[in-house]
Amino acid sequence: MKFLSLVGNSFGCSASGERLVSAARDGDIQEAKALLEYNPRLARYSTFGVRNSPLHYSSAHGHHEIVYLLLESGVDINLRNYRGQTALMQACQHGHWEVVQTLMIFQANIHKADYLNGGTALHLAALNGHTRCIRLLLADYIPSIPDFWNMLQSNDHKSSSEFDQSGLYEVVNRTADGGITALHMAALNGHVESVQLLLDLGASISEVTVEDGTTIDLIGSGSSPLHYAACGGNAQCCQLLIAKGANLSAENANGWTPLMVARSWHRNWLEDILKRPPEDSLQVLPSPYISLPLMSIITIARECGWKTNELSPTCLDPCAVCLERKCMVAVEGCDHEFCTQCALYLCSTNSISTSTHGPPGSIACPLCRHGIVSFAKLPETRPPKKEMQRTTNLSLSFCTCSSEVLGDTSDMTTPFCKPASSRGSKSSPSRFQSMSCQRFSSFNPRLCLGAEVSPSLVPCNASRNLRNHMTRCSGSGFRRSSSQTERRKASWFCSLNQSVATGNGF
Numbered sequence: 001m002k003f004l005s006l007v008g009n010s011f012g013c014s015a016s017g018e019r020l021v022s023a024a025r026d027g028d029i030q031e032a033k034a035l036l037e038y039n040p041r042l043a044r045y046s047t048f049g050v051r052n053s054p055l056h057y058s059s060a061h062g063h064h065e066i067v068y069l070l071l072e073s074g075v076d077i078n079l080r081n082y083r084g085q086t087a088l089m090q091a092c093q094h095g096h097w098e099v100v101q102t103l104m105i106f107q108a109n110i111h112k113a114d115y116l117n118g119g120t121a122l123h124l125a126a127l128n129g130h131t132r133c134i135r136l137l138l139a140d141y142i143p144s145i146p147d148f149w150n151m152l153q154s155n156d157h158k159s160s161s162e163f164d165q166s167g168l169y170e171v172v173n174r175t176a177d178g179g180i181t182a183l184h185m186a187a188l189n190g191h192v193e194s195v196q197l198l199l200d201l202g203a204s205i206s207e208v209t210v211e212d213g214t215t216i217d218l219i220g221s222g223s224s225p226l227h228y229a230a231c232g233g234n235a236q237c238c239q240l241l242i243a244k245g246a247n248l249s250a251e252n253a254n255g256w257t258p259l260m261v262a263r264s265w266h267r268n269w270l271e272d273i274l275k276r277p278p279e280d281s282l283q284v285l286p287s288p289y290i291s292l293p294l295m296s297i298i299t300i301a302r303e304c305g306w307k308t309n310e311l312s313p314t315c316l317d318p319c320a321v322c323l324e325r326k327c328m329v330a331v332e333g334c335d336h337e338f339c340t341q342c343a344l345y346l347c348s349t350n351s352i353s354t355s356t357h358g359p360p361g362s363i364a365c366p367l368c369r370h371g372i373v374s375f376a377k378l379p380e381t382r383p384p385k386k387e388m389q390r391t392t393n394l395s396l397s398f399c400t401c402s403s404e405v406l407g408d409t410s411d412m413t414t415p416f417c418k419p420a421s422s423r424g425s426k427s428s429p430s431r432f433q434s435m436s437c438q439r440f441s442s443f444n445p446r447l448c449l450g451a452e453v454s455p456s457l458v459p460c461n462a463s464r465n466l467r468n469h470m471t472r473c474s475g476s477g478f479r480r481s482s483s484q485t486e487r488r489k490a491s492w493f494c495s496l497n498q499s500v501a502t503g504n505g506f
Contacts, residue, residue: 016042019035024058053075055079059088086121138201180209184209205224209221225241248274248277293362319342321338
């Protein structure tokens with residue numbers, strides 16, 4: 001079975017796989033949907049050489065609808081390409097926050113590292129200054145509570161059981177090859193918002209790089225984030241780091257201070273900032289992304305679903321933002337209700353706090369300007385019903401009739417039966433149930449193994465007398481196997497065909 005699946009994927013799915021890759025790269029949702037309905041296993045196709053899957057291409061180009069479609073088809077969300085990058089890493093590299101949001105709802109692994117330089121999705125987001133992606137990556141570590149900013153300032157983390165301080169600090173300060181952290185990368189490239197958010201979340205200002213043969217360091221090992229900010233030349237990044245307590249006289253392995261690094265790279269405008277500490281302490285405002293209620297809404301989206309096309313024309317009180325979908329969540333505080341999709345959109349698109357009541361960095365309710373720090377699930381919100389997955393790869397389907405069905409022909413309405421179990425299930429191959437009856441004009445009845453089939457097929461809506469008459473005919477119809485060996489052979493072939501059709505052995 002494993003061999004048959006591999007052969008089918010190698011010779012039969014190459015052209016269709018390339019079509020799905022093109023659709024994922026170009027954002028053709030209709031083409032991608034048609035190909036996945038024909039063969040869901042195409043989602044696991046990867047290109048030759050770089051080994052990029054359709055999920056990689058759609059994530060890198062920001063086609064979040066195709067990403068959702070691929071994830072719904074059952075593709076592995078943590079697939080890697082030739083250099084170990086996942087779809088989440090490529091989405092963070094290019095700043096597609098909608099894709100990152102979708103991948104985080106499906107619980108993508110944020111700890112995967114690149115094979116070449118050891119960088120994670122957080123490193124790539126900080127390198128390019130995608131602050132929204134950074135905040136989405138850390139959604140499971142930042143609780144949706146009103147006094148979280150005060151907790152960070154007072155270091156009183158024991159008052160909340162939802163906050164894992166050690167886990168957050170470990171993720172934020174994780175090093176890539178050469179000891180480079182996300183704060184190093186954001187400071188080097190002058191991304192002020194990313195530097196501010198990382199500092200608020202506990203990024204270490206004293207973390208220094210190390211000598212590594214795989215990393216080309218033009219500044220020198222032993223460099224702090226302030227050394228990197230001086231090399232980048234951004235004055236605001238330097239001021240933020242100094243306000244958090246960065247050491248101006250720290251020397252790296254070459255004996256260079258941040259001021260010497262700035263001079264060597266001709267950043268002359270930084271001399272006044274890096275010569276001596278400021279006389280007055282700098283007042284640093286909290287990051288506008290710090291108190292976004294992402295943990296609460298993502299938890300609800302994972303539990304009760306979020307991407308739905310179900311409209312509510314008869315709903316008396318639809319969502320106040322889209323006016324189409326039914327409300328599923330309520331704001332804690334003002335009790336205004338929204339659908340899950342609009343609540344996620346409000347959280348992910350906010351950049352400047354305009355709320356009149358609420359902690360720093362919270363988003364404003366679009367109806368009353370109340371600061372939103374958390375969402376609550378409405379009592380009538382229920383998890384979505386899981387629909388039975390259907391087998392769509394008809395090219396490998398021969399017959400799924402078991403020996404029990406063949407033993408009693410009076411219950412059969414058609415020689416084509418589908419197993420009741422969904423794709424990927426491990427039910428016994430000898431206990432199948434008839435789900436539906438279909439007519440295929442191009443199907444060869446002699447491909448049905450374990451039973452003799454008449455060239456003339458009986459339609460599903462034929463009368464019972466006609467079916468019974470054809471059953472009694474010895475020349476055409478089904479004949480019950482007289483030996484136990486033939487029964488076992490029929491069951492074995494049918495279980496083989498069922499596993500090939502559903503992709504169990506792939």
